[in-house]
Amino acid sequence: MLQLQKVSYAYETERILSDLTTTFRERTVYSILGKSGCGKTTLLKLASGLLTPTNGHIMYDKQSLRHPDASFSYMFQNPNLLPWQTVLQNVCMPFVIRHRKDAMLEKRALHLLSQMGIGALAERYPDELSGGQRSRVALCRALMTNPRVLFLDEPFSALDVMTKEQLQDDLVALVQEREMTVIFITHDIEEAIIIADEIRVMEAGRFIYEEQNPLREQIVRRDTEQALSYKRLLRSVLEGAYA
Numbered sequence: 001m002l003q004l005q006k007v008s009y010a011y012e013t014e015r016i017l018s019d020l021t022t023t024f025r026e027r028t029v030y031s032i033l034g035k036s037g038c039g040k041t042t043l044l045k046l047a048s049g050l051l052t053p054t055n056g057h058i059m060y061d062k063q064s065l066r067h068p069d070a071s072f073s074y075m076f077q078n079p080n081l082l083p084w085q086t087v088l089q090n091v092c093m094p095f096v097i098r099h100r101k102d103a104m105l106e107k108r109a110l111h112l113l114s115q116m117g118i119g120a121l122a123e124r125y126p127d128e129l130s131g132g133q134r135s136r137v138a139l140c141r142a143l144m145t146n147p148r149v150l151f152l153d154e155p156f157s158a159l160d161v162m163t164k165e166q167l168q169d170d171l172v173a174l175v176q177e178r179e180m181t182v183i184f185i186t187h188d189i190e191e192a193i194i195i196a197d198e199i200r201v202m203e204a205g206r207f208i209y210e211e212q213n214p215l216r217e218q219i220v221r222r223d224t225e226q227a228l229s230y231k232r233l234l235r236s237v238l239e240g241a242y243a
């Protein structure tokens, strides 16, 4: 569905990706792991049309991708909510930008908010929320358009462990009831395992590991022996020790 064909990218002279070819399939959740600075965010921006490759092509449904598609949604590390708008208004924002408003909109937003356990906060302003609540609002906003592809760049990295684990579980549940491709960037190996159908590890602008998540068919608990041993394997890949 979304294909990178021999994609290279350089910021000025520094080449970050070179000749990267890869495919993201329909209705699949990908976690991308990799050390800081290896090019994960750059890859996400290219795949989502926010950046244009220096060389190579990005194809979306067999057409060349030139800008972000209306069927894409994003969520970044910083929730980026508008402080002067309420939670409800923030969640409806993608439609305000597209000048489309209808009566169902607020209803949908409220439904999403209550699914995320924050229905009661709809009339609050962002600075009246905790960090975890803000992330939930940002996730609702990203889901409002029913995206076909959801791009997430370390969305939970600023949260404490318990909040983060809850959001991971909620995200898994939300994704399961939608037909969506998710490209999820994270530093956190456990998070990658909880979320993904397929796990990729990046190093210096290329994938050094691309495998189905062996635990994905199970209801993954974080502390099973299998989860721990898969975590160890991924850690060794990240440390470059994988042969």
Ligand SMILES: Nc1ncnc2c1ncn2[C@@H]1O[C@H](COP(=O)(O)OP(=O)(O)OP(=O)(O)O)[C@@H](O)[C@H]1O
Binding pocket: 011, 012, 014, 016, 034, 035, 036, 037, 038, 039, 040, 041, 042, 043
């Ligand atoms: N706008 C920019 N101009 C110049 N160089 C940049 C720019 N953005 C990123 N870089 C450089 O490109 C490289 C890859 O950056 P990128 O943000 O893709 O890494 P990352 O894997 O997402 O890292 P992190 O895990 O820390 O977020 C880094 O060396 C970074 O310094």
Ligand SMILES: [Mg+2]
Binding pocket: 040, 041, 042, 153
């Ligand atoms: Mg990054």
